[in-house]
Structure formats: C-alpha cells, structure tokens
Amino acid sequence: MQVHRFTPLLVYLSHLWTLLLLVSGHPQHGPCQLIQRSALCNSRRLSSVPAGLPDNIEELQLNYNHIQTLQQDSLQFYPSLHTLSLACNSLATLQSNTFQDSRLLENLNVANNNLHTSYQETSKALQTLPRLRVLDLSVNRLDDEMAATFLQNLTSLEYLNLSGNLLQRLDETSFRDLHKLKELDLQRNIMFEIDGAFDNNPKLQRLNLAFNYLPCLIDFHMTQLVVLNASHNFIEWFISRSDMNDTFQLETLDLSDNRLLFFPFLPNQSHLKNLYLSHNSLRFYQHMVENDTILNSTSTVEFYNLEKYSKSNVTAQLWDENLHGDISSVEILDLKANQVEYLPRGFIQKMPSLSRLKMCTNCLESLNFTSEEFSASLYELDVSNNRLNEIAADEGTLALLGNLTYFNLSLNDLSWLPSGLFSSLTSLRSVDLSYNSIDICRPGEAETSTDFFSACVDWKDVVSLRQLYLKGCTLENIPQSAFSGLSLTHLDLSDNPGLIVKESLCGLSRTLQHLGLGNTNITDFDFSHFQSLKFLNISRNSLTHLPSSILNLDLKVLDLRDNKLFTIPSAQANTLAPRLHTVFLRGNPFNCCLTEWFRTFETIDMVERSDIECEDFLSRTHRVERFNYALCLEEGGESKYWLILLIVPLCLFFVIVSIIFLITWKPEILQKSIKKKCLKPTSY
C-alpha cells in the first residue's frame, strides 16, 4: 500500500534527476535503464537500436521491441558490447556488416524472430563474430539448410539453442564446425533422423532432443555426454554401442514419453544417476528365456546401418537381461506408467545407490523385499496403482531399509501384509495404503498372529510417521488404540462409508493438521479438540448443517462439497471467513434467498466459484453468482418470487377485465377520454 502512496513522488524525483543529468551535460539514456554497464531497453516499442547510450556498455537488452532490421551502423557506437539480446522482435535481417565494430560480442540472443526470411545475409553477419560463445536462434522457423548456413565456421560456439524451429534431419555436416560446443538445445523441432550429427562435437555435454519425431536412438556412443533428454519422441529402441571400453560420462537420461518396449540398452560402463523412463510400454522378458515353452522366435534384432559412414551394424540380444548395461550408479529410476509385471532377478541389487524407485501404474503382482534386496539408501518407493496382492518381507531385510521415508502402496489388491511391516521401517514418514482391503489391527491381534502375514496393519511405535492415507480401505470400526503413540499431521480416512471413529482420533488432537473424512457418513463428530487442524475435508457426507465444532478452529482449507447444506448462517460464515483461504462448496442444495454467506466468502478462494448453484422457491437451479438477490425478501426464506408470481397475474387479470368491461359496456366513457387527450378534436 505504501509503495503506491510514494509512487508519484518517485516519478517526480526521477524526472527531476533526468533534468539534472541533462543540465549537467550527461548523455540522455532515452528509453533505457542503465545498471552499471548494462542497458535494459526491453518492451519499449523501439524500432531501432537507441543511439546515445554510453559507449562503454557491455550488455544491451532490446527484447520485446519492434526492430525489423539490425542496420549496418546500429552498433558502431558500442564497441565494448559482449552481450546483445534481441529476443521477441520482428527481426528479419542482421545486415552483413552489423557487427563490424562488435569484435567482443560473445553472447547473442535472437530468439523468437523471423530470421528465416533473409538467412543468407544474416549468416554473413554471424561469420564476423570471432568470439561468439552463446547463440540463441530458437523459434525462428529455420529449416535444415538455414541452420547449416548460420552455423558455418562458428568455431567458438559453446551454447546453441535451436529449439522451436523446423529442423527435420541432421547429419555429420550439421554441426561440423562447432568443435567447442558444450550444450545444444534441439527440442520442439520435427526431427526424425540424426545420423552421426554430433561426431564433430567432442565437448558436447548437454543435449536436448525432447519433443521431436525420432523413432530410435541406436549406436549411442557419445561418451562425453552428461545429460541426454530425448523425452516426448517416438523412440522404440535405445541401444548403446557395446564394443566400447570407455566409461560413459552420462548422468541423466530422459527417455520418458516414448514407445520403448524394452529396457534401454545402456552403456557397459557409466555414471548414470537419473534414469527417467516413465510413460513407455516397457516390460521385462527374462521369464520367456527361462520358460521351456518359449517359441523359437527371434531372440536377436539387427539394425543395419545403410550409411557408408557407419562403423558397425547393431545387434541386440533381446532376452538377455545382462544387456541392461551399467546401472550401478542409478539413484533415481522412474518407471511410472509402463507395463512391468515383475522385476528381473538381481535387477534391484545392481543398483546399490537406488534412492527413489517410482513404479506407479504398472502391472506388478508381487513384491518380495527379501529376494529383491533393496539398498539401504532407498528413500522413496512408489508401487501404487499396480496389481499387488502379495508383499513378502522378513524382519532382517526390513531392518536394512532404514532410510525408507515415502512408501506408496495405494490402488492395489493387498489384503495381507508382512507382520510388522511398518514397525520395522524406522524413518517412515508417509504411508499411503488407500484403496486396498486392509483392516486396522485390534489390540493384541497383531501380536497373536504368528505367521509372517497379517490381515491387519498396525504402526505401533513408528514415531517418525506423520502422514497416513487410508482412503477407500472399507474400514468400519476403527479400534480405539489404532493411532496411539503416533504424532500424525496428516490422516485421510475418506471413502470409507459407515466409518465409526469413536475415540480413536483423540490422541492425535494435538498434532493433526490435515484430516480427510469425506464420504464417511460422519455427521456428529466433535472437531473442537483439534486445535492444530488447518485442512478439513468433510465432503459427501449428507450434512444438513455445518458442524458448529469447526468454528473455533483455525482452518485454512475446508471442503464441504456434495453435502445437503441449504445455507451457511451469517454468524458461521463471518467466523470462518477471516481465517479460511480456500473453501469448496459445489454440489449443495443451497437456498437462493439465503446466500448471504456467498458475499461473506467473496474475500477467500471459493473453488469452482461459478459452479456453485442454488435453488429458488420453485426448485429451479441458478448459479449463486448470477442469481438476482433482489428477487428475495430481506429476511427469511420467503421469496419475492412468490409474491411477484401471485400478484402480477392477478393485477394483469384485473386490468384486462376492466378494459374489456370498459370497451363493451361504456363506449362513451372511452370516447370521451380519448377525445380529451387528443389535441385536435374530431367529430364522431
């Protein structure tokens, strides 16, 4: 607020300053802001490079202007320039001598322009920059030939951005002269072929090929590459060259959103840490090799390279799981949304540093911690949305998983779990067991089960546990001691219709911040003890009125969707509004004439605001936002509608009847009255 008050003064002062500068003989900087040796002239509707800036400026930013041609002499006064940024103009040409005096220019950004129009001339201008290190040519409608022309002889280039152009195929001539290139961004082109394109770029470390049309990456042999992003293509095969002894420097490989059927054939030796493979059609085929009934189908696939430059044909032994390559440094493995039915024997053991395994949305049927031997650094394990009906683990194995913090088992078919599963995991912070048919152990029940499996879960003594999600577990009676000894901050029990919680939540009243009781049929729960509660979901519970026990809480988010509320009394709304940030109200049969709360809540975020509806006296549905409140009486539920609907037809009826009466029975009166009103009397 205060800033606003001072703005006029600041403007005035800055005018005064400019005036003083003029008077004292300093050059006017026109539309630009000067910060040390940088001139910032962005979004100033300029159509040319401003003259008159200090001649020692080193950086000039002219983004978001209307410059169409960079003239010969535009930059002649700024010989010290090493960074020039002209993104988002309508730049069509850089005249060939533009940079004759800009020998020091290292960084040129001409993204989002029309450089395709006179690329020949522009490329001549680029040839005159002996020190150019960073060049952004993204979004300029450049095709293969134009790009090749631009890049001739740019031997000093280290960072090149060609994203958002029209490149289709690259070959070994495309980047031939860029011997120093370190980073290349080629995302969002229409490339379907890259053949030996990077063989002359021995320093290339980061390559982005995302959002293209590449069908495969075979014969991968860029040992120096650290990050390769080939996500969002149509890649069916990723195959590294296997006859190389060198250690690949690759640390991050992103092949997500492709069409992989096989685990990528990774280099024999690498430092690969982050492997992203989500959204493919990947699975493992080891059991087919071991299976006697396997058909004599092809077990190798060969890629014949028809180009003369190729050094070898690529052959892959499809079913040989050893070809997974070196995964010994992998820390993050993202296999989300694939078709993995099982993990090959020894696969997990090959990753002693594995910290995050994301296997959500696959077809896993069982998980055996004992045989998989997860590493002690495992931190996050997400096996949600699979077909798990069995999890096996012995105590010794579980004791090793001392770093497991996030464990997501939701959306499976689990009805049995290893006894004491959670009690053994000492760092466990968040467990999601939602949508499994799992019950909570009654006192003594867990101890008495002697076998390895237990049909109920307990989390006794898991002092680290903070977040517990038990949605849709067909829970009914929650034992009183269910959460004793825990310091939960999040508990979600939604989608358990008919839930009876009784006293079980009492122990959590101090710590609980986030409570989900949606679709549980809970009507008379006393929330008043939960003084830390910030988020409450009591949607889908047929509530006819707001529980008064929530009024004293310091709630930030309240979900009341799909209940039977017909109003929220003003007193309640006024109490809630100052604290709430967000409220969900859709799907209640609100009375249109009792929507004072809607105006009270205007100050907070009403989610799906325009979808909140109400019913008028005749059970017609309106949007609360649009409803004309004037049609209602000041107080109470009686609607003015009712009156209007009664009175208007009655009045109309009387008027019509009297008119008819007048016309038929007293024509004289009518004539007289007409005559009176006419200026020129007429004779009848």
Ligand SMILES: *[C@@H]1O[C@H](CO)[C@@H](O)[C@H](O)[C@H]1NC(C)=O
């Ligand atoms: C690139 O450099 C070579 C050798 O210096 C020279 O012959 C050639 O003309 C240059 N090409 C362009 C387009 O300047």
Ligand SMILES: *[C@@H]1O[C@H](CO)[C@@H](O)[C@H](O)[C@H]1NC(C)=O
């Ligand atoms: C390349 O340019 C695109 C579009 O201008 C931009 O989104 C992207 O971040 C740039 N890439 C790099 C590595 O800066």
Ligand SMILES: *[C@@H]1O[C@H](CO)[C@@H](O)[C@H](O)[C@H]1NC(C)=O
């Ligand atoms: C790969 O590129 C896509 C598109 O730019 C981006 O969303 C994704 O985060 C990148 N992957 C990595 C590992 O940086």
Ligand SMILES: *[C@@H]1O[C@H](CO)[C@@H](O)[C@H](O)[C@H]1NC(C)=O
């Ligand atoms: C790889 O190393 C082995 C043994 O060190 C050697 O015999 C072989 O020739 C090397 N292969 C290549 C392609 O360098």
Ligand SMILES: *[C@@H]1O[C@H](CO)[C@@H](O)[C@H](O)[C@H]1NC(C)=O
């Ligand atoms: C790389 O691994 C494959 C498969 O295990 C093997 O056939 C090949 O000889 C290995 N190459 C080197 C150079 O070690």
Ligand SMILES: *[C@@H]1O[C@H](CO)[C@@H](O)[C@H](O)[C@H]1NC(C)=O
């Ligand atoms: C062999 O294949 C059959 C049919 O696909 C399958 O039922 C069986 O479990 C497989 N055996 C092994 C050992 O994987």
Ligand SMILES: *[C@@H]1O[C@H](CO)[C@@H](O)[C@H](O)[C@H]1NC(C)=O
């Ligand atoms: C499998 O291959 C062997 C040798 O090539 C052949 O004798 C056998 O008939 C084949 N079996 C099937 C089921 O095709």
Ligand SMILES: *[C@@H]1O[C@H](CO)[C@@H](O)[C@H](O)[C@H]1NC(C)=O
């Ligand atoms: C690759 O395969 C083709 C087709 O079979 C063959 O003509 C060529 O000699 C092979 N090249 C190498 C290096 O093996």
Ligand SMILES: *[C@@H]1O[C@H](CO)[C@@H](O)[C@H](O)[C@H]1NC(C)=O
């Ligand atoms: C889990 O793996 C261990 C070790 O391989 C094995 O002894 C145990 O029987 C397996 N459990 C199940 C239920 O398959």
Ligand SMILES: *[C@@H]1O[C@H](CO)[C@@H](O)[C@H](O)[C@H]1NC(C)=O
């Ligand atoms: C546990 O996991 C976290 C997160 O990945 C990591 O920073 C930490 O080093 C791991 N601790 C151990 C003992 O592995």
Ligand SMILES: *[C@@H]1O[C@H](CO)[C@@H](O)[C@H](O)[C@H]1NC(C)=O
């Ligand atoms: C667990 O996984 C499910 C499905 O993938 C997801 O919806 C849920 O948010 C996850 N739970 C947590 C606590 O992240």
Ligand SMILES: *[C@@H]1O[C@H](CO)[C@@H](O)[C@H](O)[C@H]1NC(C)=O
């Ligand atoms: C929910 O409560 C209503 C009214 O108390 C009752 O008729 C209904 O059967 C309950 N539903 C369940 C699933 O318990």
